[in-house]
Amino acid sequence: MDGTVTIRLNGKAREVAADITVSGLLDELGLVPGMVVVERNREILARESYATVRLSEGDRLELVHFVGGG
Amino acid sequence: MSKQASADTPFVVGSREFASRLIVGTGKYPDNETMVRAIRASGTDMVTVAVRRVDLDRTREEGILHHLDPREFFLLANTAGCYTADDAIRYARLARAAGFNEWLKLEVIGDETTLLPDTRATLDAARVLVAEGFKVMAYTNEDLITALRLEDAGCVAVMPLASPIGSGLGLLNPYYVRAIKERCDVPIVVDAGVGTASDACLTMEQGVDGVLMNTAIAAARDPVRMAAAMREAVVAGRLAYLAGRMPVREVAVPSSPPLPE
Numbered sequence: 306m307d308g309t310v311t312i313r314l315n316g317k318a319r320e321v322a323a324d325i326t327v328s329g330l331l332d333e334l335g336l337v338p339g340m341v342v343v344e345r346n347r348e349i350l351a352r353e354s355y356a357t358v359r360l361s362e363g364d365r366l367e368l369v370h371f372v373g374g375g
Numbered sequence: 376m377s378k379q380a381s382a383d384t385p386f387v388v389g390s391r392e393f394a395s396r397l398i399v400g401t402g403k404y405p406d407n408e409t410m411v412r413a414i415r416a417s418g419t420d421m422v423t424v425a426v427r428r429v430d431l432d433r434t435r436e437e438g439i440l441h442h443l444d445p446r447e448f449f450l451l452a453n454t455a456g457c458y459t460a461d462d463a464i465r466y467a468r469l470a471r472a473a474g475f476n477e478w479l480k481l482e483v484i485g486d487e488t489t490l491l492p493d494t495r496a497t498l499d500a501a502r503v504l505v506a507e508g509f510k511v512m513a514y515t516n517e518d519l520i521t522a523l524r525l526e527d528a529g530c531v532a533v534m535p536l537a538s539p540i541g542s543g544l545g546l547l548n549p550y551y552v553r554a555i556k557e558r559c560d561v562p563i564v565v566d567a568g569v570g571t572a573s574d575a576c577l578t579m580e581q582g583v584d585g586v587l588m589n590t591a592i593a594a595a596r597d598p599v600r601m602a603a604a605m606r607e608a609v610v611a612g613r614l615a616y617l618a619g620r621m622p623v624r625e626v627a628v629p630s631s632p633p634l635p636e
Contacts, residue, residue, distance in 0.1 A: 315428045334431060340438050341429055342472045349472045367428065369469050370438040373410065374425025374455050375400030375540070375567075375589030 310362040327355040330366075341370045383617060386585055388562050389478070389510040389531035391449075395419045396579070397609045398451065398564065399602070400589025407442040409598050414448065417592065417602035421449040423480055425456070426470045445475055451512065453480040458493070460500035467504050479504060480534070480566075480587075482514040490540040494521040498528060505529035514566050517551040519558060526559050533559055534566035534587060537578055541590045543570030546578045553581050572601070572608035579612025580620070 309320045314330075321330060327350060331338050343350045344367040350358060360366070386393045399419045404410035414422055424439050443450075452470030457463040463483045471477050483500055485493030492515050501511050505528055512532040513525045522533045535555055538544035545568060546552065556563045562584035569575050569588045578586050586609055595601035 315431055317431075334429075336429065339474075340440055342426075342469050344469065349468060352474070368431070369426050370429050371424040371440055371450070371452065371470075371473060372427045372437065373401040373404065373439050374427075374453055375402050375423055375587075 310360060310364075312360050312362075312364045312366055314366045315368055321360060324359045327358045327360070330360065331355065331368075334368075336368065341368050343368055383613065386562070388512065388564075388584075393420050393449070393585075395421075395606070395609070396585040396613060397575075397605060398423065398566075398585060398587040399592060399605075400587070401439055401443065402589050403593040404598060405593075407439075410593070411442055413592050413598040413602040414443070415602075416599045416606065418606040419448070421451055423451045423453050423587065423589070425453055426466050426473075449478075450475045451478050451480050454482050454500075455480075456484070457482065458484050458496075460496040460503070463496070463500040464503055467500075467509060468507075471509070476510075477508055478510045479512065480514060481511045481530075492516055492536070494518065497521075498524055501525055501528045501530055512564065517548045517555065519551065519554050522555045522559055522563075526561050530561060532562045532564050532584075534564045536567040537565050537574065538568030540567045542568055543574075543591060543594075544568055545570050545574035546581070549577070549581050552578070552583060556582050556584075569605075572604040575605050575608040576612035576615070579609050580616050582616045585609075 308323050310323045311318055311320050327343055338355055346365050386396050395418045397417055397419045398421045399414050399417050400423045454463040454466045457466055467479050481501055483493045483496040484490050494515055501513050504511050511530045512534055513530045514534045515521050517535040525533050535552055537546040564585040564587050565578045565583050566587040569591045575586050592598050592602045
């Protein structure tokens with residue numbers, strides 16, 4: 306693995322290892338895959354693809370989950 | 376309460392039966408433990424949740440599923456905070472991707488001050504989401520025509536407000552809510568504006584199928600106790616509706632037989 310890439314994660318720039326997978330990122334963030342939904346460049350990713358989808362420079366990632374609401 | 380006294384048609388929405396006619400929101404509680412206790416005390420089996428960005432700056436995990444068991448309560452995701460049909464559709468898809476169900480409380484807000492619904496955007500979003508297989512419970516104002524259009528669009532329930540979200544003003548327009556109930560075939564759930572138990576009771580006395588509330592419980596001094604009050608109020612209002620109230624008269628009518636001459 307060489308170097309890092311910069312992605313936008315929930316609106317903020319973040320450096321991650323080049324070729325990191327979505328699973329790898331969630332792991333790094335301490336998030337349980339079953340508890341979050343991942344949108345990459347405005348497309349919702351299927352949970353089954355987390356382990357295979359690798360992040361690239363400039364990817365925009367949104368991580369959302371359920372919170373309290375009416 | 377005897378079984379016979381409580382005999383009623385079941386509360387069915389989109390072919391799913393719910394034990395309680397009360398739907399409860401999960402926002403604004405003083406803490407998560409109080410929220411869970413209040414929701415249990417309310418007797419509800421359906422709770423609303425919102426979809427938001429994970430707060431990555433927090434070390435504490437604040438996702439609601441760490442506190443609420445989705446096997447204990449049916450989760451109804453909302454699109455609260457959305458101001459356009461496109462946003463509502465996007466959040467609906469995100470909610471469904473969480474993998475629990477395809478149900479949705481569709482809410483498209485039209486104005487920041489009153490939080491009143493944008494009914495046209497709501498209708499636009501409803502049509503798209505119904506076509507995508509969502510079971511849409513649509514939050515709207517107490518306008519009959521919009522309610523009929525939402526029903527036509529394929530919503531599984533229409534949810535007119537009692538009064539603005541979080542206002543606690545109670546049921547401002549019982550006449551219009553009754554008109555909606557009389558004309559729509561889908562379940563009518565009054566959503567937003569209930570402030571206290573008598574509001575919930577009065578709302579159910581109009582003959583609507585259910586009530587959805589959040590702030591009335593969450594912002595009470597004792598949310599757990601208010602949740603229990605709401606449970607009773609919804610049952611009482613429903614029973615009173617089924618029982619059929621006595622006519623109102625502007626003259627006194629004695630309850631006891633007259634004395635002999």
